[in-house]
Amino acid sequence: MKNFHANIIRIGLLLLAVTYIMPGAAENIVFNTTKTQATYQGLEYTRTSKGQTWVLSGKLSLNIISPATLDNVKYSYSDNMPVLSMKDRLFERCPYLKTIAVPRYVTVIGRYTFKECAALTSVTLPDSIFTVGEMAFAYSPNLSSSFTFPYLKELGNYAFKACSSLESVEFSNNLTKIGVGVFQGCSSLTSVVVGSGLKTIPEYTFQGCAALNNFSIPNSVTAIRDYAFAGSGLERIVLPLNLSSLKENAFQNCTNLASAVFLNKKVTIIIRDYVFDGCTKLTELILPPTLAGIKNCSFRNCSSLPQLEIPDKVLAIGDSAFEGCSKLAKVSIPQSVTAIGECAFKGCSELDSVYSSIEVPFKLEKDVFAGISPACVLTVPYGKRQAYINAGWTEAVFKGGVREMPAPAGISPVTVGKASGVYYDLQGKRVARPRPGAIYIKDGRKVRMR
Numbered sequence: 001m002k003n004f005h006a007n008i009i010r011i012g013l014l015l016l017a018v019t020y021i022m023p024g025a026a027e028n029i030v031f032n033t034t035k036t037q038a039t040y041q042g043l044e045y046t047r048t049s050k051g052q053t054w055v056l057s058g059k060l061s062l063n064i065i066s067p068a069t070l071d072n073v074k075y076s077y078s079d080n081m082p083v084l085s086m087k088d089r090l091f092e093r094c095p096y097l098k099t100i101a102v103p104r105y106v107t108v109i110g111r112y113t114f115k116e117c118a119a120l121t122s123v124t125l126p127d128s129i130f131t132v133g134e135m136a137f138a139y140s141p142n143l144s145s146s147f148t149f150p151y152l153k154e155l156g157n158y159a160f161k162a163c164s165s166l167e168s169v170e171f172s173n174n175l176t177k178i179g180v181g182v183f184q185g186c187s188s189l190t191s192v193v194v195g196s197g198l199k200t201i202p203e204y205t206f207q208g209c210a211a212l213n214n215f216s217i218p219n220s221v222t223a224i225r226d227y228a229f230a231g232s233g234l235e236r237i238v239l240p241l242n243l244s245s246l247k248e249n250a251f252q253n254c255t256n257l258a259s260a261v262f263l264n265k266k267v268t269i270i271i272r273d274y275v276f277d278g279c280t281k282l283t284e285l286i287l288p289p290t291l292a293g294i295k296n297c298s299f300r301n302c303s304s305l306p307q308l309e310i311p312d313k314v315l316a317i318g319d320s321a322f323e324g325c326s327k328l329a330k331v332s333i334p335q336s337v338t339a340i341g342e343c344a345f346k347g348c349s350e351l352d353s354v355y356s357s358i359e360v361p362f363k364l365e366k367d368v369f370a371g372i373s374p375a376c377v378l379t380v381p382y383g384k385r386q387a388y389i390n391a392g393w394t395e396a397v398f399k400g401g402v403r404e405m406p407a408p409a410g411i412s413p414v415t416v417g418k419a420s421g422v423y424y425d426l427q428g429k430r431v432a433r434p435r436p437g438a439i440y441i442k443d444g445r446k447v448r449m450r
Helices: 002-021 385-390
Strands: 037-040 043-047 053-056 072-075 099-101 122-124 147-149 168-171 191-193 236-239 259-262 269-271 284-286 291-294 307-309 330-333 353-356 377-380 402-404 411-414 439-442 445-449
Touching (some): 377 385
Parallel strands (some): 072 099, 099 122, 236 259, 307 330, 353 377
Antiparallel strands (some): 037 043
């Protein structure tokens, strides 16, 4: 019975602590040059005699607005009266704050808590942290702690933005949501580990993380948003099995990226505008068979890419999609493609071989193949040469010539003007006038008209 009453009292005290934590900001607690103690709502705050070192012994709340001379903070607390939350803006713009150890009961780091702490180098956090608020550590350029968050569930927008000395952060499978730009501009960041709870990598997450040369995207991720890795130091990226959304500029100007491999074999995906634009070292590109479209400037200025095989479900290739891919020597275009945008292959100066499986060629847009190799040969389906020329795929564009693929096995070529005898289509219906490019049955064998 005594233990029961003790537990009731403990719970009551904990609720009292929460009551103090949840309201808005407390009044400023001010220390002058002569006093070393201050009391607020029955809680005592003490400054030691060593000038810039303060000991805050308040047990119920961390809700104190700190003066500009704050250098080091130590929190004392009672097991019966734990501090649960660091309030919003608690140490924002404390220019002399260097180190702080957060008590083990804290679960929430509020918004802007350590924002713009110019001298802050070390923050020791307990495993109990569940939430880190918006811009909690942002613009603290000397923060170099290595953080591990075993229970963190949510990381707010721009939480570590411009923490240019931050090197390492590790999360567990508990992390399910990260905000926009959480590591944007963390130029020294070399290691980030995330678990299988994450489904989206939001906008600007790793933009400008120049030292981040390796990152493993979990297979749980289905979406990578705008500029997510733009300007990062990635050298190789494997896009996960379930990825269905790859947004604009996702890997733009990743100038160290040499390999991009898509594992997706089931989910339809479109590569959006500027996704790999400016990836000048990209040499290995394995596109998914589920790829349905390549948008504007997707691979522009990927100047080391040697060859390209476009999957056979791609419907359209956008404007300037491969413009400036100066090392691109061979391109295969599948039958599924119905449109190629302006300047799509412009400036591909070493392109000397284009294989097109398009059965019904469409008119070329402006400068699609401008500036390709003067020896470039276009190879088209058997019987389609003239159709391509009529659509503008001429030897003025492909100066190495326009050639047909060999006749399919078991099919004999017949010139329309010299056709004689009886012809049937592949459904067995008699044909009065065979047309060029079509396959018919004559005398029990297949023939293709040319």
